[in-house]
Amino acid sequence: MSVMVTNMEQQDLQQWVSPLLDLCLQAGQAICAHYHAPASADYQSKQDDSPLTLADLASHAILQAGLTSLDATVPVLSEESVPADIAHRRQWRRYWLIDPLDGTKEFLARTGQFTINIALIDDHRPALGLLYLPLEQIAYVGIPGQRAATYSVTEDGGWSVCELVPPLLRPDQPLVVLASRRHGGERLQTCLEWVEKNWPCVARSNMGSALKFCCMARGQGDFYPRFAPCCEWDTAAGQALLEAVGGCLVGLNGEPLRYNCGDSLYSPPFYGMADGAHPLWERLLQVGLD
Numbered sequence: 001m002s003v004m005v006t007n008m009e010q011q012d013l014q015q016w017v018s019p020l021l022d023l024c025l026q027a028g029q030a031i032c033a034h035y036h037a038p039a040s041a042d043y044q045s046k047q048d049d050s051p052l053t054l055a056d057l058a059s060h061a062i063l064q065a066g067l068t069s070l071d072a073t074v075p076v077l078s079e080e081s082v083p084a085d086i087a088h089r090r091q092w093r094r095y096w097l098i099d100p101l102d103g104t105k106e107f108l109a110r111t112g113q114f115t116i117n118i119a120l121i122d123d124h125r126p127a128l129g130l131l132y133l134p135l136e137q138i139a140y141v142g143i144p145g146q147r148a149a150t151y152s153v154t155e156d157g158g159w160s161v162c163e164l165v166p167p168l169l170r171p172d173q174p175l176v177v178l179a180s181r182r183h184g185g186e187r188l189q190t191c192l193e194w195v196e197k198n199w200p201c202v203a204r205s206n207m208g209s210a211l212k213f214c215c216m217a218r219g220q221g222d223f224y225p226r227f228a229p230c231c232e233w234d235t236a237a238g239q240a241l242l243e244a245v246g247g248c249l250v251g252l253n254g255e256p257l258r259y260n261c262g263d264s265l266y267s268p269p270f271y272g273m274a275d276g277a278h279p280l281w282e283r284l285l286q287v288g289l290d
Helices: 010-035 054-070 104-109 186-198 211-217 232-244 279-287
Strands: 076-078 094-102 115-122 125-133 138-143 147-153 159-163 175-179 202-206 223-226 248-251 270-273
Touching: 010 054, 010 115, 010 125, 010 138, 054 076, 054 094, 054 104, 054 115, 094 104, 094 232, 115 232, 125 211, 125 232, 138 211, 138 232, 147 232, 175 186, 175 211, 186 202, 186 223, 186 279, 211 223, 211 232, 211 270, 232 248, 232 270, 270 279
Parallel strands: 076 094, 175 202, 175 223
Antiparallel strands: 094 115, 115 125, 125 138, 138 147, 147 159, 223 270, 248 270
16 A cells, blocks of 8 residues: 655655654643652643543644744644634644653653644645654654664663564464554444454554554554544644554545644544555455444
8 A cells, every 4th residue: 555755855754763752851841840759640621522631732832832932933733722823724734743741641640641742734644753752752754765763762861773574464473453452332343343354353442642653563463454533633743653663544445644734633533554565454445344
């Protein structure tokens, strides 16, 4: 399943990686400070009943200020942005799309399964994606058409780099389905039944937040079907990472997800595949389980 790459120059994208890593380290330290604080379980409910913690707000403030200082001409759309700050977002061709704390419910449940998501959107497509794990101090970075790698904090405060190898789906190994621990439903069950009928051995791993994209990128997960609602800041960085390592994130019509194309910021139902070229996925899309 081929993925179209944006027309941004390679140097234009690589220049962001180092400052983004340092910015995530700073925001991640703020998140961890709240995570280990006595009041870590305190939160307020937003209009959609999702929780908002002090950690969300602290990370948002750091990322908003840091990204703006990197290039004031590139606007920022965050899960915690106020409407006035993104009133003209439909006019943006290039912008940062961020989730300062993806997995707030996991943060509150103290599972440790939360991330910082940063994506650079160019012409409705994710051109660069970074997912940072604050507790582990590891970042997953993907630039579609160029490279995918992990960056880990070293003892001297630098970053060690490890290139990611494209995952391959092999018939002699279980197909690992990644799903949210909090979202199920009839459509997901129908999809899982189809996979089980069309692959010799299927295993399931439940986890929260965008960690599922990280697992697929490092070959520890093969398929992420999602039918429950989520937003564009939940998927953009993960899509860039998957595309950079040879995978894909597509709607049920088989087309890669696009961003900032409508009034709603909700993502459509989608399939994430670690080995995007495997013929199994073409068969799945032809079945049309939607």
